[in-house]
Amino acid sequence: MEKTVELNRIGLALADYKGKPSTLCPGCGHNAIANQIQAAVWELGILPEKVMKISGIGCSSKSANYFLNRSFGFNGLHGRMPTLATGACFGDSSIKILGISGDGDTASIGLGHFKHIIRRNVPMVYIIENNGCYGLTKGQFSATSDQGLVLKHQGVNLLPPLDLCMEALISGASFVARTFSGDVKQMKELIKAAISQTGIAVIDVISPCVTFNNRDDALQSYSWGREHEAPIQGITFFSSREDMQLENFEEGTYREIKLPDGSYIVLKKIDKDYDPTDLNAALDLLTESYKYHYFATGLIYFSDVPPTIQEQYDLPAEPLNRLTADRLRPSMESLEAINASLY
Amino acid sequence: MLDTTQDSVQGNEQIVNEVCMTICTVNGSGSATANNILYRALFRMGILTSGKNIFPSNIKGLPTWFVIRASARGYTGRVEYDDMVVAMNPATIQKDVSYLRNGGVLFYADHLEKPEITDKEVIIYPMPIKTLMKQVDVPRNLQSYMENMLYVGIVGQVLRIPEEILKATVEHQFRSKPAVAESNFNIVKLGFQYALENIEKTDRYYLQPLPELRDYILTDGNNAAALGSLYGGLQFCAWYPITPATSLVESAIDHVGKLRKDPKTGKNTCVILQVEDELAAAGAALGAGWAGLRAMTSTSGPGISLMTENIGLAYFTETPMVIWDVQRVGPSTGLPTRTAQGDLSMLYTLGHGDTKHVILIPGTVTECFEFGWRSLDIAEKYQTPIFVLSDLDLGMNAWVTKRFEYPNQPIERGKIIWEEQLEQIKDWGRYKDLDGDGIPYRTVVGNMSKKAAYFARGTGHDEYGNYSEDPKNWSDMLNRIGAKLDGVVKDLPGPIIRRAKADADIGIIGMGSTHDAMIEAQDILAEMSIQADYMRVRSLPANTDVREFIASHARNYVVELNRDGQLRQILSLEISEYSEKLISISEIGGLPLPAAWTAESIFAKEKHNGKNC
Numbered sequence: 001m002e003k004t005v006e007l008n009r010i011g012l013a014l015a016d017y018k019g020k021p022s023t024l025c026p027g028c029g030h031n032a033i034a035n036q037i038q039a040a041v042w043e044l045g046i047l048p049e050k051v052m053k054i055s056g057i058g059c060s061s062k063s064a065n066y067f068l069n070r071s072f073g074f075n076g077l078h079g080r081m082p083t084l085a086t087g088a089c090f091g092d093s094s095i096k097i098l099g100i101s102g103d104g105d106t107a108s109i110g111l112g113h114f115k116h117i118i119r120r121n122v123p124m125v126y127i128i129e130n131n132g133c134y135g136l137t138k139g140q141f142s143a144t145s146d147q148g149l150v151l152k153h154q155g156v157n158l159l160p161p162l163d164l165c166m167e168a169l170i171s172g173a174s175f176v177a178r179t180f181s182g183d184v185k186q187m188k189e190l191i192k193a194a195i196s197q198t199g200i201a202v203i204d205v206i207s208p209c210v211t212f213n214n215r216d217d218a219l220q221s222y223s224w225g226r227e228h229e230a231p232i233q234g235i236t237f238f239s240s241r242e243d244m245q246l247e248n249f250e251e252g253t254y255r256e257i258k259l260p261d262g263s264y265i266v267l268k269k270i271d272k273d274y275d276p277t278d279l280n281a282a283l284d285l286l287t288e289s290y291k292y293h294y295f296a297t298g299l300i301y302f303s304d305v306p307p308t309i310q311e312q313y314d315l316p317a318e319p320l321n322r323l324t325a326d327r328l329r330p331s332m333e334s335l336e337a338i339n340a341s342l343y
Numbered sequence: 344m345l346d347t348t349q350d351s352v353q354g355n356e357q358i359v360n361e362v363c364m365t366i367c368t369v370n371g372s373g374s375a376t377a378n379n380i381l382y383r384a385l386f387r388m389g390i391l392t393s394g395k396n397i398f399p400s401n402i403k404g405l406p407t408w409f410v411i412r413a414s415a416r417g418y419t420g421r422v423e424y425d426d427m428v429v430a431m432n433p434a435t436i437q438k439d440v441s442y443l444r445n446g447g448v449l450f451y452a453d454h455l456e457k458p459e460i461t462d463k464e465v466i467i468y469p470m471p472i473k474t475l476m477k478q479v480d481v482p483r484n485l486q487s488y489m490e491n492m493l494y495v496g497i498v499g500q501v502l503r504i505p506e507e508i509l510k511a512t513v514e515h516q517f518r519s520k521p522a523v524a525e526s527n528f529n530i531v532k533l534g535f536q537y538a539l540e541n542i543e544k545t546d547r548y549y550l551q552p553l554p555e556l557r558d559y560i561l562t563d564g565n566n567a568a569a570l571g572s573l574y575g576g577l578q579f580c581a582w583y584p585i586t587p588a589t590s591l592v593e594s595a596i597d598h599v600g601k602l603r604k605d606p607k608t609g610k611n612t613c614v615i616l617q618v619e620d621e622l623a624a625a626g627a628a629l630g631a632g633w634a635g636l637r638a639m640t641s642t643s644g645p646g647i648s649l650m651t652e653n654i655g656l657a658y659f660t661e662t663p664m665v666i667w668d669v670q671r672v673g674p675s676t677g678l679p680t681r682t683a684q685g686d687l688s689m690l691y692t693l694g695h696g697d698t699k700h701v702i703l704i705p706g707t708v709t710e711c712f713e714f715g716w717r718s719l720d721i722a723e724k725y726q727t728p729i730f731v732l733s734d735l736d737l738g739m740n741a742w743v744t745k746r747f748e749y750p751n752q753p754i755e756r757g758k759i760i761w762e763e764q765l766e767q768i769k770d771w772g773r774y775k776d777l778d779g780d781g782i783p784y785r786t787v788v789g790n791m792s793k794k795a796a797y798f799a800r801g802t803g804h805d806e807y808g809n810y811s812e813d814p815k816n817w818s819d820m821l822n823r824i825g826a827k828l829d830g831v832v833k834d835l836p837g838p839i840i841r842r843a844k845a846d847a848d849i850g851i852i853g854m855g856s857t858h859d860a861m862i863e864a865q866d867i868l869a870e871m872s873i874q875a876d877y878m879r880v881r882s883l884p885a886n887t888d889v890r891e892f893i894a895s896h897a898r899n900y901v902v903e904l905n906r907d908g909q910l911r912q913i914l915s916l917e918i919s920e921y922s923e924k925l926i927s928i929s930e931i932g933g934l935p936l937p938a939a940w941t942a943e944s945i946f947a948k949e950k951h952n953g954k955n956c
Contacts, residue, residue, distance in 0.1 A: 020809075047791070048796075049790070049791045049792075049793070049795070049796065052634075052788050053798075054630070064798075065798050065810070069796070070793055070796050071796055072786075072787075072788045072795075072796045072797065072798075072799075073796070073797075073798040073799065074630070074633055074660075074798075074799040074800075075798065075799065075800040075801070075802070076626070076629075076630075076656060076801065077626070077652055077653060077656055077801065080622060080623075080626045080652075080653065082623075082626075083618070083622065083623040083625075083626025083627050083629075083630065083653070084626050084627070084629060084630035084633070085630060086581070086616070086618065086623065086626070086627040086630060087579060087581060087626070087627035087628055087629060087630025087631030087632070087633075087634065087636070087638065088630035088631060088633060088634040088788065089630075089634075090578075090579055090614050090631055090634065090636060091631065091633075091634025091635050091636055091787060091788050091789060092634065092635075092788050092789030094789070095788050095789060112619055112620070113619065113622075113623055113626075116618065116619040116623065309616075313611055313614050314610055314611050315610055315611055315612075315614070316605050316607075316608045316610040316611075316612070317608070317610075319789045320578055320579075320612065320614075320636060321578075321634055321635030321636055321787055321788070321789055322635075322761075322789065323578075323605070323612055325576060325753060325754035325756065326606075327605050327606055327607060327612060328576030328577075328578065328603075328612055328637070328754060329574055329575075329576050329750070329754055330573065330574055330602040330603065332749045334601075334602060335570075335574065335747055335749050338570060338598075338747065339560055339746045339747055342560035342561060342562045343387075343557075343559075343560055343561070
């Protein structure tokens with residue numbers, strides 16, 4: 001029997017979205033993220049050439065090579081991924097940017113850039129692959145490691161963790177989510193929604209390091225995550241309203257959110273009303289989940305998108321990097337006028 | 344030995360179009376406007392003039408000096424004495440007059456305590472600033488600004504600057520606000536009239552109009568650099584404020600809206616973005632360069648320190664970008680408002696591991712314009728970061744300089760390839776040397792060919808951009824980059840050489856903003872019977888003209904504004920067979936190079952060498 005390959009709406013197979021084989025540890029949470037990114041982009045039917053990947057340094061940042069081979073990528077410096085993305089976003093504004101970073105990259109060395117790229121609203125998906133430790137240097141505490149965490153060489157972590165969703169919220173991000181490498185269904189829906197967003201969308205993915213930080217009681221371990229995960233809503237992504245089969249949802253139990261590109265997400269209530277458009281509710285949720293040791297996942301915050309940094313500059317519709325030289329050099333007469341004004 | 348200090352003015356004859364004047368004021372009082380009016384007036388009279396602002400790292404209330412030197416012979420470097428002092432600052436007046444030479448002239452605001460001068464003859468003209476101000480109705484908040492306009496009128500009249508030229512330069516200064524120009528000129532006129540009626544001129548300094556300098560303009564290097572970059576097709580500039588580089592990007596912001604509208608759509612074609620620090624500025628410029636934009640950043644020494652890691656990444660990923668370093672005095676925070684040439688060594692091999700960079704070193708404001716566009720071309724042609732090394736003196740001071748010339752060659756985009764060209768290349772790899780010149784073909788985001796994408800990385804990579812730790816691959820990659828940059832020399836601006844009038848045994852070598860002072864020093868040496876050829880190095884790595892110049896002189900004095908003689912060190916290493924021919928002359932006070940001091944230093948060393956001087 002002939003094997004049929006499933007194609008997306010633009011006629012590409014999932015294989016067209018693959019990356020290089022992963023060199024991360026077997027079972028690494030980051031591999032799950034790489035898989036969900038390629039699945040999400042494939043399902044959205046975006047050409048891989050229409051995506052660029054930018055990353056920093058660390059296990060997380062290496063993983064940008066493990067999906068979307070046909071997309072341009074730049075594995076830059078530790079903590080500086082947002083700076084590269086800031087410049088690169090002006091090259092061709094039709095290209096979707098996937099920023100891949102880790103907790104060392106974003107919460108420590110690059111925390112300033114993280115907050116400033118949100119403030120600038122560079123249109124991109126900013127994914128933090130958060131494992132609560134430094135993996136590539138073999139197991140040191142990171143700024144998201146839980147207080148009291150014990151690691152082999154350093155002993156007990158004396159300092160409290162930073163919450164990167166909290167940092168994103170107070171920096172003004174219009175899309176903030178948290179998910180878990182052990183909950184790939186939710187992760188994929190959130191990635192699709194984030195890609196469909198026009199401003200910066202931050203996803204903090206708790207993504208266990210199976211080699212250095214996966215003890216059962218560790219905040220970023222698989223077992224802690226599975227036992228404590230408390231999704232704040234069920235999430236389903238629809239590329240258009242027509243695709244929605246709302247008859248599957250009981251009235252009063254769901255909320256639909258329209259994304260700027262015309263797609264939708266449907267949020268199904270779980271136990272209580274959580275309003276992801278309420279900033280204060282989002283901040284309370286994060287405070288309480290840390291205090292009472294539960295692991296709130298899902299779309300934490302969503303708001304209208306402020307103007308992106310590209311929109312602030314009134315640029316031509318065609319890509320800036322394709323403008324021909326004759327459109328970049330002012331006239332000889334204009335220089336004569338300048339010379340005259342300086343006499 | 345010739346008396347180059349000229350510390351005394353004897354005789355009665357008029358001294359025409361040769362005067363050095365320091366105006367001593369308090370910063371934040373608006374004196375810069377008044378000083379620029381005087382400066383431009385001399386320029387409009389056709390006299391080659393320099394104006395140097397010696398200012399504190401402060402916004403309001405500290406002493407500041409503006410030195411105007413007029414020289415019919417075109418010697419506009421700094422001198423270490425004053426023919427005239429205009430004293431408006433009570434805190435410094437006593438010290439300020441100490442720089443006057445015997446027979447010099449002091450203008451002072453007569454409400455200040457009259458300085459004691461016992462060691463020399465000085466002609467003193469009191470200026471009744473406060474009394475004159477009572478005659479006019481000026482709002483309190485403009486009082487100090489207008490007081491400065493009075494000295495413009497008084498000094499201008501005593502020097503015999505024609506009134507209509509003062510009027511024209513006031514109008515130029517306030518060209519967007521005719522009413523303000525008029526009220527300011529009324530004050531200038533008041534001072535002028537006062538001097539005409541009350542001051543009996545007993546000094547010998549006169550200015551006389553010469554043919555107009557119509558081939559020249561008056562502007563600063565930072566403005567020139569900004570314009571050069573915009574005419575070079577700059578598309579992205581990320582920056583962070585730092586003295587003395589700030590005004591470079593601010594000038595670009597002033598001009599970009601008008602100059603860089605797309606002729607086709609009317610939209611903007613250049614993005615200027617202030618970011619959170621210099622790490623981000625370099626990172627964003629690098630990201631833009633990688634994405635196919637002509638990109639730059641601009642900073643000073645401390646900013647370069649912060650940009651270092653990103654520039655190393657640009658070097659190794661072979662990404663074009665331009666970095667302007669407008670130098671100030673270091674190390675550390677140093678003297679932020681003083682000039683130096685201390686960043687050369689740092690830039691040349693900036694970054695860890697094996698690196699070597701291309702540095703362009705403009706020596707005139709006109710060259711700042713030219714190197715602005717040229718640097719973007721070279722960066723894209725060779726796919727590497729290019730430094731342009733300016734300094735505070737060149738960048739922030741206005742200079743009388745040759746008019747900007749329109750770029751004489753089209754914009755060079757290098758080996759960027761799009762879909763069609765890529766299809767024609769068999770087995771393309773981002774880092775594959777297909778032409779044997781070390782320069783690979785480059786794709787950028789938005790190229791829709793299935794084969795276009797690659798994964799740029801600072802880690803070891805093969806010709807296709809794939810991760811590699813293979814020893815041979817690593818050495819091949821780094822050696823190719825080295826060879827690529829050996830080829831750049833032919834596209835770099837070569838040295839400017841000014842021969843002595845007779846056969847010269849020695850050479851003098853300089854770079855950057857010291858150019859005018861070096862020419863004067865060369866001429867002073869000739870008057871001291873030392874014939875010296877002068878060479879100004881305009882780029883590194885140096886070309887064979889530099890080598891030949893050094894080889895052809897018994898001794899070469901390398902004059903620079905840093906302690907250890909960084910240019911001499913680099914030339915000694917690279918042209919090691921002649922290293923003994925290179926002798927360092929260095930000056931690190933933070934002020935522009937004085938020609939007389941330079942000539943004397945070289946003279947003393949020559950004497951020490953047993954030469955008959």
